[in-house]
Amino acid sequence: MPGGKLQPGQRWAGLAALVERLVAFGDLEQHSIEVNADGTYTGELQKAVRSFQERHGLAADGVLGKATVDALAVPPVQRAEQIALAMERLRLTPLPDALRFVTVNVPEFMLRAHRHEAGVVQQDLRMRVIVGKALDTRTPLFDEEMRWIEFSPYWNIPRSIARAETVPKLRANPGYLDGQGMEFVGPGGQVSTSVSPQMLDAVLAGQWRIRQRPGSRNALGDIKFMLPNNQNIYLHHTPSISLFNRPRRDFSHGCVRIEDPVALAQWVLYDQPDWTEARIRQSMGRPRPVIARLIEPVPVLLIYQTAIVESGVVRFVPDLYGQDAVLEKALRQSRRAPGLAQSKP
Template sequence: MHCWLACAWLLVGVIAPSAAADPLTTGTPLWFEANRPSLQAQQAVQILLAVANDGLDPHHYQATDLGQAVVQASAGPALDPGQQARLDAALTQAMQHYLNDLSRGRVNPSQIKANFSLPNQPATDLTTWLSTAVREQRLHAAVAQLANQAPMAAPLRQALAAYRALIPHPAWQSPLAPLPGRKLEAGQAYAGLPLLAQRLQALGDLASGTPTAERLEGELLEALKHFQERHGLSPDGVLGAKTWQQLNITPEQRAEQIALSLERLRWTPLRQAARMVVVNVPEFVLRAYEVQDGRIHVKLSMKVIVGKALDTRTPLFDEEMRFIEFSPYWNIPPSIARQETVPHLRADPGYLARQGMEFVTANGQVVTHFAPEHLAAVLSGAWRIRQRPGPQNALGDIKFVFPNNSNIYLHHTPSPGLFERDRRDFSHGCIRVQDPVALAKFVLQDDPGWPEERIRSAMASGKSSTLRLAQPLTVLIAYSTVVVKGGRVFFYPDLYGHDRLLARALRQHAATLPPQALPNGRIP
């Protein structure tokens, strides 16, 4: 038996199962014309051999073995119908396996703490989709369209190729020289400047051909600031420990980070509604956008503050915004009351009045004076504490409500100075927005009864009121440590360790795949 045929027999049994019609029963091969592999079959093999461009592994789709089988079937003796059917089935199943991974991802988002409401049924029937693309001889174009269907997919694939091309670059073949002290500031000399300049040139932060500097100054200093900006650091031009760490991350590691971001895009529901508000947690940024003719148009972007990485992380999910509360009360969550508010009141009873707080009994009665037994009632769960609307209110003067099991919402803050920090994980889990008026205008843009003046008036009234939205608006809390903006690639720290979780889940997924067929037709 020829090697390719042995491989094909093995592949039929080891590639992920598919709902495709079995060529052995239909008698109509998908990939053959006149008893030879068609041009579409050759294109399919080329596609499978190039899946690394999508951040996938060609070995998972038996690309090499199928490629050899198709070449030999094209140049060797004509195949009998049974041989054709077996090779045809193997190539069909490999392509469907790849297309499923490309369009839907390889792991369940819930495995990595992403509770997105994904559709029960896939939007695309891959069996019909593949058959149609092959019959119409547009496989390459159709796969390219599928690969780039998610927002940011095309620029991320370009970034992946660019960083992979840098892997053998000489700038990373030797380590940077140790810093002369704890940090290197503007104007100081440093033996590692030539290698630093080489890396910054390779990354596009420093113009090629820039003369070598003996001190950290001029164009080199500005390039370092650009690098810092692209890596979630304060662009102060100081080469300290955090900047040093980012400079020493290799292009190979960056490529892996980009591949993880591509994987996330496959199941992050960024196009599920015509208008959306999306928070990217590691970037500390909120974007409000509209989808028109399949394209995303960003209408608004602002800084946000998210949950502390240590103990109060903001969860990832999507829900419908249904209410806006103006001049809201802050009903202090029981966990915060137990751990923070009650101890504070026990030590300083006057804190209750100064912060505009009050007790609320089980039957809704409001108690504004302090007594030790009131704290006991709070700790037992019989009473709660809330903060009245006003300048001290932790929610600021507006709250955007999208009901969810985690009691997470968007709100303003009486401490706007925190938005000037580069790292902004300070909250108990809820998300503080930098420009609440702009966000309210976006949410209410189709309601002529709520111009900006009325929004500001309701926020400043000091009297709590709730507005039910006529049309709910999707809010998505997402997670991507790589973002392409204006053609520049930005990297952000893995704030909550979700990239590590995803990498581990992908390794576990790969371990569950059947053994790979070797070119000699044997399975190890």
């Protein structure tokens, strides 16, 4: 390919093979296109590449780059294994009995809100999310119940983040505290905005903590969905909304950032009509937190599926945390176990 990428309008001798592969994968109808005599990459072929990219969690730009070529090269048997692993995870993860529940598919970077109706699970909402970094702050997989929503939340900075990031920044630039709307909080709830070596040492020792006040700079945005758990993971908005446009969205310290918090809040508070959209938005702009407790808890499942069927279309996403490989190894060992047991003297 010219320059390592095939852009729309460029020529490439490999177009015939590309057409064959896209037809085999169902992104291009048989005989729906004839490769231009001059080998130009245009029209329906670009559309088919975008379809393939969309189905495989790639930037749907129609550009044939390394990530797209690598995905095209994955053999069908490997995709079949992905589907089998996804089905095994579905078997191991029964749906909640609750009327409403939320799933976050971590490697897909997607949240869905579901409800049971007449024995069928309906999907009401679908939105993009940002999850924990694959390298060092992965989002854990679990199921917990959402019990309340906190509008205009404080961000109590975890000690690990304070130690690794915030305190070093404050040592280099004491003005960072005020610039980010942060403050120190003591063991008795006392508040200070005075940056000193002694105060920073007290933070590192766990005697004081740092929190960020509600406002436009708050890392949690203006809404937090609480599902109490021992890993301090929750759903929240973010001021860094441009990150939702990235095809790969593992940027957080482990919590799940959501794209449309107002829509999710309305869906969760459906049985509390006093929580109108206007009241929700007003509560998101307060100088102090506002709490909305749910009448009925909403189960939240943080799941891991690299093969997804939606609207009759099979989609695949990369194995972000390498969990497919872990599950495949465990299943392989479990299949071998009976034979090994029988071979022992």
